[in-house]
Amino acid sequence: MPSNLVFTFRFLQPFSHGRGEGGEPEWPLSPLRLYQSLVSASAGRWNERHQLIYAVPALEWLASLQPPEVVAAAGIASDVPTQFYVPDNTTELLVPSWKRGEVDKTPKRTEKVVRPTHLLDDTLHYLYVLPEGQCEHLETLKAVARSITHLGWGIDMVAADANIVSQPDADKLPGHRWHVVPQGGVPLRVPKAGTLQDLMRKHQDFLDRISGDGFKPVPPLREFDVRQYHSDTAPRTTSIQRPFAAFRLMSPSGEGNSAFRLLTGTRDVAGMMRNLLGETSRRFDIPHDEIETFIHGHRGKDAPVRGDAADRRLMFLPLPTISAYQNRVQAIRRVLVVGPIGSGRIMRQIQIRLGGEFLTHHGQPRAMLEQLSSDGVLKHYTGTSAVWSTVTPCVFPGHHKGDLEKGNELAYRMFTDAGLPQPVELAWRSVGFRPGAELANRYQRPHHMNGSMYHLRVRFPRPLQGPLVLGAGRYRGFGLFAAESSLP
Amino acid sequence: MSSGIKIDSFDHYLSFDGPAAIVLREWLMPVEGTDGVLFPATFAAAAGDGFKGGYNIDTDPLTGKNVALIDSVGSQANRIEPIFKEEKYAKLVPQITVTAGDKEVSIFEAAHRAGDALLRCSALGEQLQQAFNAVLKGDATSLAKIAPTSLVFGVWDSRDTQAKLPRVLASAIRAYDVRELHRSAQFNPPVDYASLEVFSEEEKQKAEGDNKNPLAKRGFVHVPATWTHGGVIADGGIRRDATLGLAAIRLLYAGKDSSKTLALRRYILGLSLVAFTYNSPSYLRQGCLLVQNPDKPRELVEVLPTGERKPFKLSHEDALQFAMEAAKTFGVGGAQTVPFDKDKAKKDVTDGGDAKTKPKKAGKKKMEEANAE
Numbered sequence: 001m002p003s004n005l006v007f008t009f010r011f012l013q014p015f016s017h018g019r020g021e022g023g024e025p026e027w028p029l030s031p032l033r034l035y036q037s038l039v040s041a042s043a044g045r046w047n048e049r050h051q052l053i054y055a056v057p058a059l060e061w062l063a064s065l066q067p068p069e070v071v072a073a074a075g076i077a078s079d080v081p082t083q084f085y086v087p088d089n090t091t092e093l094l095v096p097s098w099k100r101g102e103v104d105k106t107p108k109r110t111e112k113v114v115r116p117t118h119l120l121d122d123t124l125h126y127l128y129v130l131p132e133g134q135c136e137h138l139e140t141l142k143a144v145a146r147s148i149t150h151l152g153w154g155i156d157m158v159a160a161d162a163n164i165v166s167q168p169d170a171d172k173l174p175g176h177r178w179h180v181v182p183q184g185g186v187p188l189r190v191p192k193a194g195t196l197q198d199l200m201r202k203h204q205d206f207l208d209r210i211s212g213d214g215f216k217p218v219p220p221l222r223e224f225d226v227r228q229y230h231s232d233t234a235p236r237t238t239s240i241q242r243p244f245a246a247f248r249l250m251s252p253s254g255e256g257n258s259a260f261r262l263l264t265g266t267r268d269v270a271g272m273m274r275n276l277l278g279e280t281s282r283r284f285d286i287p288h289d290e291i292e293t294f295i296h297g298h299r300g301k302d303a304p305v306r307g308d309a310a311d312r313r314l315m316f317l318p319l320p321t322i323s324a325y326q327n328r329v330q331a332i333r334r335v336l337v338v339g340p341i342g343s344g345r346i347m348r349q350i351q352i353r354l355g356g357e358f359l360t361h362h363g364q365p366r367a368m369l370e371q372l373s374s375d376g377v378l379k380h381y382t383g384t385s386a387v388w389s390t391v392t393p394c395v396f397p398g399h400h401k402g403d404l405e406k407g408n409e410l411a412y413r414m415f416t417d418a419g420l421p422q423p424v425e426l427a428w429r430s431v432g433f434r435p436g437a438e439l440a441n442r443y444q445r446p447h448h449m450n451g452s453m454y455h456l457r458v459r460f461p462r463p464l465q466g467p468l469v470l471g472a473g474r475y476r477g478f479g480l481f482a483a484e485s486s487l488p
Numbered sequence: 489m490s491s492g493i494k495i496d497s498f499d500h501y502l503s504f505d506g507p508a509a510i511v512l513r514e515w516l517m518p519v520e521g522t523d524g525v526l527f528p529a530t531f532a533a534a535a536g537d538g539f540k541g542g543y544n545i546d547t548d549p550l551t552g553k554n555v556a557l558i559d560s561v562g563s564q565a566n567r568i569e570p571i572f573k574e575e576k577y578a579k580l581v582p583q584i585t586v587t588a589g590d591k592e593v594s595i596f597e598a599a600h601r602a603g604d605a606l607l608r609c610s611a612l613g614e615q616l617q618q619a620f621n622a623v624l625k626g627d628a629t630s631l632a633k634i635a636p637t638s639l640v641f642g643v644w645d646s647r648d649t650q651a652k653l654p655r656v657l658a659s660a661i662r663a664y665d666v667r668e669l670h671r672s673a674q675f676n677p678p679v680d681y682a683s684l685e686v687f688s689e690e691e692k693q694k695a696e697g698d699n700k701n702p703l704a705k706r707g708f709v710h711v712p713a714t715w716t717h718g719g720v721i722a723d724g725g726i727r728r729d730a731t732l733g734l735a736a737i738r739l740l741y742a743g744k745d746s747s748k749t750l751a752l753r754r755y756i757l758g759l760s761l762v763a764f765t766y767n768s769p770s771y772l773r774q775g776c777l778l779v780q781n782p783d784k785p786r787e788l789v790e791v792l793p794t795g796e797r798k799p800f801k802l803s804h805e806d807a808l809q810f811a812m813e814a815a816k817t818f819g820v821g822g823a824q825t826v827p828f829d830k831d832k833a834k835k836d837v838t839d840g841g842d843a844k845t846k847p848k849k850a851g852k853k854k855m856e857e858a859n860a861e
Contacts (some may be wrong), residue, residue, distance in 0.1 A: 010795050012511055012731040013660065044739030045504075047626040078546040082531050086562065087599035089646055091606035092833040099589030107599060118546060118555065123795070146504065146793045149736040154642060155561045155658050157731045159508030161793035207624070207650045 004170045005128040005135050007034055007068075009151055010159045015116040016075065018152035020188070024341065027075035027117045028178055029151060031068055032189035032224050034126050037160075038062070039199050041147040052200060055144055058137035063191040067227050068128045070188075071175040073121035074234060085109035124151075125173050127165075135164055176234035181416065185230035185311075187341060198223035228311065232422050233461070242315075243344040244382070244467060245337045245351035246372040252358060257333050258367035262320055262436075264444045265332035266392050266477040269318035271446070272359035272366065273335055274476075277314065277350070280357070284349045297475055312340045317469060318477045320391045320436075322380045329391050329436030329482075334377060335369075338467055384465040385483035389433040389457040393440035394471035394479035396452045411456065414470040414479070425459035433457040434482070449473050456481070493806050495754065495813050498761075501734045502753045507790040510764065510800050512730040515784035516661065519770075519777045525669060525719040526726070527775030528558045542717055545666060556663045556720055559772050564659040564730075565641045567769045570596045572637055572759075580759060580811055581636050582821035586610045588828035595635055602635035603645040609833040611826035620651040627743040628653070632752055633821035639740065640760050656736045656760050659768065661778070664724030671718035675711040719775055726778060732764045755818035758811030765804040 020026030042055035400407035471479035518524030533541030598604035642655030742748035
C-alpha cells in the first residue's frame, strides 16, 4: 500500500529568509534546499567533514525519487527589501588609524539586503511517495533530519524530523499543498541523480577558493532539475510578481502619444513588440540558444515549446487605457513586456535599452517606446486585488461547442495552466464586463490562435498582484485582466 | 551546585533523541507603559524604487496587520555576547584581547568573532588557523579553548579556511500592529547672529531651513526638522523570540573521543544556557527602553523533533552554576592579550593579493548564489 516519506520542518521563529530565482524570496523552500540541508546535516551528524560516507546510500536513493509534494504554511514576502549594513571583515585596515589615536573608527560596512517571508504558521512538509510503502533508509534519514538546525539563512532555525506517513494521514497534513504541474506555477529546484556528488564537489571548491595562488571562483551547482510547482490555495501576493518592463507608446516623431485601436491593436502591438525584441535580442543577457524559446516561444519552425519550459518566455501585453473617471476601456497607448520569475535583470535591461526604439510594421515606424515607471493606468494592471475582469478576451484552450460544462472546465483549466489559484467566483461571456470592452469575437487575433474567446470576471480567495493574463493567447496580450478594485 | 543541578543534568539535551531546541517568547513593553512610544531601528533606503528607508515594517496584505523589527538577530547577539567580559561570567571563557596602539579590542567585540581579520592578523593568527582547520576535520576542541562564544553565536572564517559553524543562539525583538508616528522640531539659535553682523541678513535667509548650508550646520540659524520618524506605538505588543538550537550543539565533536566530545558539548551548552537565560539589555537605543510586561508571562518550552512542546524551567543562576561546572570539567582556555601584527596583515593582503582584499564583488555574487540555493 503506498505511503509517504515525510520530512517535516518546524520554524522556530515566524520567518524564512531563503531565496530562489533571481534572489527573490522563495516560499515554499525548494526540495533542493531540503536536500542540501540533509547533506550538510549528514556531515555533522557522523562527523564526516571531508568526505560523506555513512549517509551516501540514503541520500543517493532520495535523489532518485520523484520530486515531492510540498505542504506549507502560508508565507507572505516582505513588502520591500530592507538594507542592512554589516561590518566588513577588514578590521585590520583600521589599525593605522587606531595607532594615530583615532580609536573611534569602526570597520567599513557592506550592504546586505534582507527580505524575509513572514510565515502564518510554522510547518513545512516534503512528501515523497513510496509506492511499496517501504523505506529501507528511514533510520538514517530520520537521524539526519533530526540533525538539521537551519533551513534558509543562518538565522532560520528549525526543528526537523522524518517519518513514514500513510496516504490518508498525509492527506490530512495542514497547510497549502504544492504539487508539480506541467507548466505555469512557481519554479523550484529539485535534486536528481548526481546532485550529491556535485554538492560535495562544490563544498570542496568552496574550501579551496582562497589559497596562496589567489581567489578561485566557485562554479555554481549544476546537477539539479527545476520543476514548476502550483498550489490551488496558497496566497499569491507580492512574493511572486513577474518582473516586467513598461513603455508608453509615443508617436514616431516623439510628439504626443500613439493610440492603437482596441480591436486590432492587441494583435498588432504585441506582434511588433515581439519582433523588436527578436531584432535586439543581442543587447540582453539571454543565452543565445534560448532566444527563440524565450522571445518567440518556439524551437524551430512551427514547434511551440511545451512542457516545463513552456512558461519560460516573454509575454507581450498591449495595455488599453482605462479612463480615470468612468473606468472605461479605451485605445492602446502602453505596452508591457513581462518575463518569467527570475528574469528581473533581463527585464531591467529591456526597460533601459529599448527606450527610444521604434515599433515598426513592414519597415514603417508606427510608435516610439518611452520608458514608463508608473502611472495610474499601469496600476490597473499591476496592482493588487481579489477581483479582476478582462480588457481583452481570453482564448480558451479549446472549443466547448456549446457545452457549458466543457466551457467551465476549459475556463478553470486556464488558471491551472497559468499557475494561479482557482477562483471562488468565475463568470465568462462574449460581452465585456467593463464599459468600453468590445464583444469578444470582434477582437482580431493572430491566425494560429485557435479556441473560443470570452471575457472573464473572477474573484480569487485572496488578493493577487498583477499583471494577470490567462488563456492560450496570454503571451500575445489576449486574456489581459485589469483589477476592479486595487488595494493601496 | 544548587540542589538538583548536576554536571549530567542536561545530558538528555545532548542526546540525539533529545529535544531539537528550547524556545523563549518574552513579552516586553516600553518603560512608559504598553501604550508608550518606542523607537525601532532605522534603516537606509535601498537603491531604486524599493525600500524608502526608515523603520522596517512589513504589512500582511491579506489581513492588514503589520510587524516592525525592533532589534535584529545580529544586533541582539552583539548585545549579549559581551556579557562574558563581566566579572560574573568572565571565568567561563578565555578573555582574549588584541591591542593595536592604544586600542584594545576584546574578542567579544570583534564583529566576525574568531574569524575576524584583526584576530587573524595578531599573534593568535596561527592558533586560530589551526583551530579552524581542526573544525574542518571534525574536532572543535581547539576553537572552544580560544573562542567558545564563537561556537554559541556562530562563526565563519571567511578569509582563510572557510570553516563555518552555525549559531546555537538566536534572539530578535519585534513589535506587532504598530502605528507609526512622526515628529517635528526646530533648532533656534540663542541670538540673532545677523543682527550682530556675523553675516548678512541675506545670507541668513539663504541658510535658514537648508541643513546643508554651513551656517545651518554650525548652529547659527533656525533649522526646522519636520515630519521625521517619531517612533511607533505597538498595539499588538512587543515580543522577544529567542531560540537555543540543541541540535546544533550535538554536531560538535572532539574528534573520535566520546568523553571529550561530551565535555565539549556540556561546556558549549552551559555557555548557551547562560546567554539564553540572561535578561538581555533593556536599553536598545534612545527612545527604546524595554522591560518585561508583567501581564504577559514568559513562555519557555522545549521543542521536540515531533513538534511537541513541553514546558522548560531553568533559572539564570542555575544555568550559571551548570556552566561553571561544565567549564571546569572542560578546562577553560587561558586568557591572552596579544598585539596586532602589522607584518601578518601585510602578508595577508599580498598573499592572494586582490583576491583577498577585494573579494567583495565576487563574494557578493557568491552570497547571492548561496542565498538562491
